Amino acid sequence: MGxxxxxxxxxxxxxxxxxxxxxxxxxKDEEHMTPETKEKVLAAIxxxxxxxxxxxxxxxxQRSQVFAVLVPDISNPFFALLARGVESVAxxxxxxxLIGDSNHSVARESRHLSLLxxxxxxxxxxxxxxxxxxxxxxxxxxxxxxxxxxxxxxxGLPTVGVxxxxxxxxxxxxxxxxxxxxxxxxxGPEGVSTAHERLEGFAEALGGWGVxxxxxxxxxxxxxxxxxxxxxxxxxxxxxxxxxANDLMAIGAMTAAEECGLRVPDDxxxxxxxxxxxxxxxxxxxxxxxxxxxxxxxxxxxxxxxxSIGSLQLPVKLIPGETCARKREGR
Amino acid sequence: MGxxxxxxxxxxxxxxxxxxxxxxxxxKDEEHMTPETKEKVLAAIxxxxxxxxxxxxxxxxQRSQVFAVLVPDISNPFFALLARGVESVAxxxxxxxLIGDSNHSVARESRHLSLLxxxxxxxxxxxxxxxxxxxxxxxxxxxxxxxxxxxxxxxGLPTVGVxxxxxxxxxxxxxxxxxxxxxxxxxGPEGVSTAHERLEGFAEALGGWGVxxxxxxxxxxxxxxxxxxxxxxxxxxxxxxxxxANDLMAIGAMTAAEECGLRVPDDxxxxxxxxxxxxxxxxxxxxxxxxxxxxxxxxxxxxxxxxSIGSLQLPVKLIPGETCARKREGR
DNA sequence: CTGAAAGCGCTAACAC
DNA sequence: GTGTTAGCGCTTTCAG
Numbered sequence: 001m002g003x004x005x006x007x008x009x010x011x012x013x014x015x016x017x018x019x020x021x022x023x024x025x026x027x028k029d030e031e032h033m034t035p036e037t038k039e040k041v042l043a044a045i046x047x048x049x050x051x052x053x054x055x056x057x058x059x060x061x062q063r064s065q066v067f068a069v070l071v072p073d074i075s076n077p078f079f080a081l082l083a084r085g086v087e088s089v090a091x092x093x094x095x096x097x098l099i100g101d102s103n104h105s106v107a108r109e110s111r112h113l114s115l116l117x118x119x120x121x122x123x124x125x126x127x128x129x130x131x132x133x134x135x136x137x138x139x140x141x142x143x144x145x146x147x148x149x150x151x152x153x154x155x156g157l158p159t160v161g162v163x164x165x166x167x168x169x170x171x172x173x174x175x176x177x178x179x180x181x182x183x184x185x186x187x188g189p190e191g192v193s194t195a196h197e198r199l200e201g202f203a204e205a206l207g208g209w210g211v212x213x214x215x216x217x218x219x220x221x222x223x224x225x226x227x228x229x230x231x232x233x234x235x236x237x238x239x240x241x242x243x244x245a246n247d248l249m250a251i252g253a254m255t256a257a258e259e260c261g262l263r264v265p266d267d268x269x270x271x272x273x274x275x276x277x278x279x280x281x282x283x284x285x286x287x288x289x290x291x292x293x294x295x296x297x298x299x300x301x302x303x304x305x306x307x308s309i310g311s312l313q314l315p316v317k318l319i320p321g322e323t324c325a326r327k328r329e330g331r
Numbered sequence: 332m333g334x335x336x337x338x339x340x341x342x343x344x345x346x347x348x349x350x351x352x353x354x355x356x357x358x359k360d361e362e363h364m365t366p367e368t369k370e371k372v373l374a375a376i377x378x379x380x381x382x383x384x385x386x387x388x389x390x391x392x393q394r395s396q397v398f399a400v401l402v403p404d405i406s407n408p409f410f411a412l413l414a415r416g417v418e419s420v421a422x423x424x425x426x427x428x429l430i431g432d433s434n435h436s437v438a439r440e441s442r443h444l445s446l447l448x449x450x451x452x453x454x455x456x457x458x459x460x461x462x463x464x465x466x467x468x469x470x471x472x473x474x475x476x477x478x479x480x481x482x483x484x485x486x487g488l489p490t491v492g493v494x495x496x497x498x499x500x501x502x503x504x505x506x507x508x509x510x511x512x513x514x515x516x517x518x519g520p521e522g523v524s525t526a527h528e529r530l531e532g533f534a535e536a537l538g539g540w541g542v543x544x545x546x547x548x549x550x551x552x553x554x555x556x557x558x559x560x561x562x563x564x565x566x567x568x569x570x571x572x573x574x575x576a577n578d579l580m581a582i583g584a585m586t587a588a589e590e591c592g593l594r595v596p597d598d599x600x601x602x603x604x605x606x607x608x609x610x611x612x613x614x615x616x617x618x619x620x621x622x623x624x625x626x627x628x629x630x631x632x633x634x635x636x637x638x639s640i641g642s643l644q645l646p647v648k649l650i651p652g653e654t655c656a657r658k659r660e661g662r
Numbered sequence: 663c664t665g666a667a668a669g670c671g672c673t674a675a676c677a678c
Numbered sequence: 679g680t681g682t683t684a685g686c687g688c689t690t691t692c693a694g
Binding site: 337338339349350353354356357359383384386387388389390391392 | 670671672673674
């Protein structure tokens with residue numbers, strides 16, 4: 001007990017001044033230093049098991065050595081993987097990582113942004129909610145914190161993302177080649193950039209083949225919304241495939257198909273987007289598009305570390321699965 | 332740009348001293364304060380959009396207002412849910428939450444514990460790896476940080492856990508009632524307390540019916556280990572059910588069963604433990620035992636906030652699923 | 663090559 | 679009621 005040792009105590013034990021200890025700690029002037037002095041200091045540090053207090057250091061250096069990850073829901077595996085990518089790079093660089101969960105609420109997100117300002121975080125890897133508080137974002141970033149947006153677009157902020165249009169086009173062509181023509185689309189929430197991009201890329205690619213979606217509904221990127229939208233669609237239309245803008249909704253659609261007595265893929269093809277980590281555990285295997293989310297996290301963290309901040313686009317990959325397996329001729 | 336405003340600037344603008352601003356900020360002596368003074372200060376704070384610097388405050392108050400979550404893999408939905416529970420309680424109480432991912436490595440975990448020491452976190456919600464660095468843990472907790480272990484046992488530390496024995500017994504009885512008798516068990520890693528508890532609870536309950544497991548293998552709580560152990564078992568034995576110590580391994584076992592040409596549940600029953608959030612998306616539905624992990628996170632955080640630190644055990648719940656659906660008479 | 667001194671922004675005694 | 683002062687633990691000029 002009795003509090004951790006301070007630099008003063010280390011100095012006293014080593015018989016030097018605090019400044020000398022500090023120099024050793026920070027590797028300054030190491031070349032112009034008597035090896036013995038250094039040894040003594042190191043020994044004292046070891047002996048007392050001394051660790052410099054970050055708060056004091058931050059205060060003095062005017063930098064916190066802290067990053068943050070701010071996402072709508074950390075329990076969503078997609079976001080959790082992002083956090084992991086960030087944490088791993090940040091930790092290696094000696095940064096601590098704060099976690100923020102906005103719970104899809106603008107208000108909570110704003111409060112988090114303010115907290116991060118108080119914390120003087122040096123950088124934030126950020127997945128904003130649909131209509132973020134631009135003012136809070138501006139305040140934070142004009143405080144000197146770097147902000148990198150991931151998998152979304154926010155005007156004026158650098159982004160790490162993927163080519164959603166291209167990914168959707170890949171998926172569309174895959175389905176067309178398999179013979180699907182009556183395709184229903186469950187889009188993401190309106191006002192979210194990825195939702196638009198995925199929808200547009202998909203519709204355009206279909207258009208190139210002279211095909212149009214049977215219908216387009218907007219869901220909320222959740223399992224439940226995928227389920228209810230699909231239910232809705234299947235009661236009204238007779239598509240031969242349902243494509244959802246993410247995996248969670250696609251799986252919801254699978255449940256709906258099952259309840260409607262449709263067999264996947266025999267009666268209905270289903271596809272998603274993201275390739276969430278457990279996508280491959282779903283049976284039948286989901287057809288999806290891989291988004292390298294963990295990599296996006298580490299790239300974003302790297303951008304925070306480098307001075308070079310600029311947008312970055314990573315490639316996506318089509319993952320064919322059993323849920324869209326129809327032969328061109330039908331069966 | 333040009334740096335954030337300080338308490339001095341607020342004081343100057345309000346025409347008062349910094350202490351007065353501080354008093355307003357902290358709600359001290361609010362009653363013995365001229366309402367006008369308070370108004371002026373509040374106005375100045377508003378005007379400058381001032382936020383007190385946490386590092387300075389921490390240094391002076393000798394408390395960081397920071398908690399941490401340290402887990403083996405934040406991208407594991409089980410741990411991510413835990414983090415969410417912690418974050419939500421901590422945030423409400425004005426605490427920031429650091430995230431640490433030990434990547435199942437003792438070395439990384441140790442380094443994280445040191446970093447948390449430097450950070451002077453006030454509390455840690457901790458899921459340790461199999462053979463943790465007890466020394467690092469002791470150093471941290473004797474620095475004054477409260478440490479609550481979740482879902483594991485570490486001698487001398489308070490725990491938030493569940494009754495794994497009872498849960499396993501529940502599961503065993505469910506299977507026995509359904510008529511399963513030749514049950515293979517895939518346990519968790521040796522040296523992990525939950526693994527032992529689950530195994531023992533299961534074996535004991537079987538014993539009560541005069542039944543013993545066909546065999547017991549130890550896996551690593553991962554999908555891959557579940558797959559390979561099950562493969563192994565199915566090549567040698569002819570169990571009518573495979574029970575895994577967690578869902579991830581159970582799902583691995585499902586894949587193995589499939590590859591061996593066994594139909595679930597007709598030829599082979601399969602059960603897990605944890606009820607990970609996407610367990611219900613798996614088809615056929617997994618039989619499992621629910622562990623309220625998010626709740627465990629919020630309870631742990633609450634323990635950090637309250638002065639009362641002591642172990643806590645939350646109840647588990649059996650979730651019957653289609654993977655163990657055999658009738659008593661067989662089919 | 664090393665020490666002394668000042669100060670980062672804030673809070674808490676202690677004055678008045 | 680409010681201001682003055684000292685100091686949390688550290689880094690960094692500036693002397694020597």
